[in-house]
Amino acid sequence: MTLSVSHTERDLKGDLKITGSKSESNRLLILQALYPDIRIENLSNSDDTIVLKKALEKGDGIIDIHHAGTAMRFLTAYFASKEGCEVEVTGSKRMKERPIRLLVDALQRMGADIKYKDEAGYPPLKIRGKKLHVDSIKLQANVSSQYVSALMLIGASLPNGLEIILDGRITSTPYILMTLEILQHAGIKGKFDEDRVYIEPAEKLEPATIAVESDWSSASYFYSIAAISDSAEIKLSNYRETSRQGDSCLAEIYKHFGVRTEYAGDSITLKKNGTPRAIRINEDLINSPDIAQTIAVTCLALGVECELYGLHTLKIKETDRLQALKNEMEKFGAKVNITNDCLQLFPVKNLNEGVHVETYNDHRMAMAFAPLALKVPLFVEDADVVSKSYPDFWKDLKKLGFKTTKTT
Ligand SMILES: O=C(O)C1=C[C@@H](OP(=O)(O)O)[C@@H](O)[C@H](O)C1
Numbered sequence: 001m002t003l004s005v006s007h008t009e010r011d012l013k014g015d016l017k018i019t020g021s022k023s024e025s026n027r028l029l030i031l032q033a034l035y036p037d038i039r040i041e042n043l044s045n046s047d048d049t050i051v052l053k054k055a056l057e058k059g060d061g062i063i064d065i066h067h068a069g070t071a072m073r074f075l076t077a078y079f080a081s082k083e084g085c086e087v088e089v090t091g092s093k094r095m096k097e098r099p100i101r102l103l104v105d106a107l108q109r110m111g112a113d114i115k116y117k118d119e120a121g122y123p124p125l126k127i128r129g130k131k132l133h134v135d136s137i138k139l140q141a142n143v144s145s146q147y148v149s150a151l152m153l154i155g156a157s158l159p160n161g162l163e164i165i166l167d168g169r170i171t172s173t174p175y176i177l178m179t180l181e182i183l184q185h186a187g188i189k190g191k192f193d194e195d196r197v198y199i200e201p202a203e204k205l206e207p208a209t210i211a212v213e214s215d216w217s218s219a220s221y222f223y224s225i226a227a228i229s230d231s232a233e234i235k236l237s238n239y240r241e242t243s244r245q246g247d248s249c250l251a252e253i254y255k256h257f258g259v260r261t262e263y264a265g266d267s268i269t270l271k272k273n274g275t276p277r278a279i280r281i282n283e284d285l286i287n288s289p290d291i292a293q294t295i296a297v298t299c300l301a302l303g304v305e306c307e308l309y310g311l312h313t314l315k316i317k318e319t320d321r322l323q324a325l326k327n328e329m330e331k332f333g334a335k336v337n338i339t340n341d342c343l344q345l346f347p348v349k350n351l352n353e354g355v356h357v358e359t360y361n362d363h364r365m366a367m368a369f370a371p372l373a374l375k376v377p378l379f380v381e382d383a384d385v386v387s388k389s390y391p392d393f394w395k396d397l398k399k400l401g402f403k404t405t406k407t408t
């Protein structure tokens with residue numbers, strides 16, 4: 001489905017409830033499978049959470065997790081440690097290009113029976129669940145934090161818990177901290193100091209109800225909308241000032257673009273008046289890779305030069321996000337340089353109108369470019385990709401006065 005997206009008013013007001021964080025939800029679903037007395041509130045309605053939930057319910061045979069990276073990584077560790085289960089975990093064409101060797105190697109060293117079905121180092125995987133017997137493992141941590149989180153999630157269910165020694169410069173650290181905090185909230189003891197994670201064993205946990213906070217990565221698109229509009233007041237729930245989600249750093253970053261965040265009760269209100277201060281920004285996003293596309297497009301809309309770095313993981317996400325950003329931002333007239341881990345944007349004053357934005361099976365390409373419609377009408381190809389993390393995205397955009405029309 002191609003959507004034409006436009007917006008005529010420059011003052012925006014709205015009150016939205018964004019779905020639960022998919023990262024928190026997917027961690028809690030794995031924990032609940034291991035410790036059934038956990039109750040979850042405000043679970044995400046994203047495709048990635050639905051596929052993970054169904055996979056856990058199915059528990060054997062062929063498990064297809066489509067595009068969901070966390071589901072792929074977390075389920076590999078979960079099934080590998082579940083005695084007696086036999087599964088083949090597969091996914092979309094892109095998932096079969098997303099590396100998993102570091103996690104599989106670590107699990108194999110712990111005694112797991114995992115075989116590559118097609119290409120070594122990539123899904124699909126054939127897994128026969130076994131009792132794992134090694135309780136200290138070294139893991140390279142500069143490719144994806146999801147490998148670390150996957151091991152942490154099963155750590156407490158192993159007889160002696162699990163020590164993980166992290167090697168290399170750790171990437172996406174807040175997601176490791178999120179895993180630890182969720183484990184602790186559930187009653188599992190654990191530590192993360194510098195390059196060592198330790199999870200204590202726990203046979204059984206006290207019943208607990210854990211509420212998922214709404215998704216901060218999804219909130220990024222409203223930060224971008226607020227930044228691009230002349231004036232805005234957008235209320236979003238359920239959010240907390242002290243969040244487990246690293247992408248809550250948005251509140252700080254968007255100050256550059258004149259967006260203030262007010263916290264009251266369980267919601268935040270994004271307020272924008274006047275013109276942004278920044279003419280150039282420079283951000284290290286090694287801790288929050290998922291908001292790189294949003295920030296780049298905000299800069300494109302506002303004519304702010306930017307250099308974003310710490311982005312080496314973007315190449316192995318839903319698409320090569322650095323190349324995809326370069327391709328699509330250049331269609332609007334900007335100049336973009338990319339390296340292995342950095343993006344430099346030189347925007348133009350007058351953006352090209354009527355551009356067809358390709359989304360490359362990447363939800364964040366669709367959502368990051370949509371706010372640009374406040375400046376110029378545009379088309380978003382395969383607009384339903386948003387359901388990977390935020391199925392109600394287009395409905396919520398309409399509530400803010402955006403006009404979206406299906407053209408195919
Ligand atoms: O653990 C998680 O929930 C996630 C970790 C990050 O991945 P990497 O650690 O691979 O950067 C992030 O990009 C992804 O959307 C969700």
Ligand SMILES: C=C(OP(=O)(O)O)C(=O)O
Pocket residue numbers: 067068069070071290317318364389
């Ligand atoms: C990278 C992402 O997800 P995953 O790695 O879980 O597919 C994302 O949601 O931006």
